[in-house]
Amino acid sequence: MPLSVATEKLFFQFSKKAPVIESVDLQVPEGSAYGILGPNGAGKSTLMKLLLGLLRPDQGTVSLFGRQVREQLDLFTRVGALIEAPRLYTHLSGRDNLRVFATYRNLPLAYIDELLETVGIAYAANRLVRTYSTGMRQRLGIALALLPNPDLLVLDEPTNGLDPQGIAEIRRLLQRLHREEGKTVIISSHILSEIEQLCSHVGILYRGKLRFQGTLQELRKQGAGPRQVLVETSDGSRAAVLLARAGYEVEKMERNQLLLPLEGRRSVPPLIDQLRSAGIDLYQVILQEDRLEDYFLRLLEEGRLEKTGK
């Protein structure tokens, strides 16, 4: 599959003390929704700035649509971006902000009203931006990114400052752009659920290094660790002894609850049979699968340990 964005051995540091981006080989397939996931300070915004040519890498290359970014200005006719907080002229109205950038890009002004409608701030088009709320500014920032009708949309934490309804609206908009219009969307976030709902691909960035890169399915597959089962019985102590004798590693929880590691769903019925045959009543049996979030946190923990040399 052709790549919309590719970096090779990307390296960047603000000072000589510690690199912010270290040997990152990002591969964003064309038409994908790619989520750059990482905690605060992981280097997400810096990586995005490097992709857009706002920062120059100390080493490595950045390619957009198969061409290296450096000195290739025409590439940016196909790119829309929102980096960090939306940058807006607060002494102008929302419409005039779009008008300024439409003029720079030689785009028809007629498109502006449609765009304001799309992001849901048409009602405030003529109001000065200094009177806008954070959410309205975020929407206008997204409108600015959408202005050139880009093939590639780079959005740094696009739902920042939005209320739950706004988050859902922007998510739907991005999903439509990605699924129906086939645009490549790169978004960064520190919230896994946001990436899960929106993206087809994910890259996990931690302390400047890409810890994982692949499809969301691959991440789920890789992240699917040992399953556990939570069992609540009428007699927790007797059940624990019984299951321990049968070779289970039993962890006793509060009251009559037991936690046991299991290979798969098929091992659940024999477990129930054993307890029932010993006359122990079962009140609930809950299968607990390792969640993506747990895997994400584990990856981050590994990264942390690696950095501290433990």
Added chain:
Amino acid sequence: MAIGIKQLQRSLRAETYKSRNSFAVWLSLAGTVANTLIFFVIQYFNSDWIEAAENPWWGFVNGYYDGVAFMMLPLFVIILCSLVTFMEHRQEMWSNLYTLPLARSNLYWSKQLFTLLLFIAAHLLFVGGVLLSGLVMGLLRPDTALLQHPPDGVQLLTLAFQTVWTILGLLAFHFWISWRFTHFILPLLIGILGFVVVSLLGPGWFGNNFILYAYPIQYMPAYQGSITLATLAGKPWYFWLSPLYFVLFSLMGQYDAGRR
């Protein structure tokens, strides 16, 4: 080349949209009107300019230019450059501007050109204000005989041209440092320091020919009537250095903007 000029035109148009309701435009308007009013009051209570000259407009107009050239003009240019660039610095607009399919040099030149045009527009407003003040003065003080004589268009045009011409170097230098330093105060401090130094040195010193901040106070004593081909040869150093400085600092600024 043609594409570059078209892009520059578009960027200039964008700058114009951007400047609506901006501090830079308000300063140009309000500052110019305020200056004209202040000097009108000074001229009203001061009769020194009413010389036994053939045309009272000469002294009247010279009084205005003498006043603004000393301090207002360099200060206006310094603040104007800072305000035009601060519009981008304040909201960190660079991340939007630098992801446009435009060369950074294009952005630099369009903004600098816009600043120059804004300065010229403000100066034309000033010239209009001087003419209007002269008419009002003639009405209020018939002893000035301003209404009995037409204003000297050649004098006004020459002074207006000299003002813009000799300010070119200072404008390019201050535009560059205002672009370079994101802090609003720093270019302002550099400007004030430059102004204080040339004020202490005085207008007579030859070295002032090389100091940008001295040019506005240099050109007034040098006003010798209209500029013709014959008088060009006798023009002082600063008259030729100002456009050279303009080219030099513009190119340095363009290089600096592209490099960062």
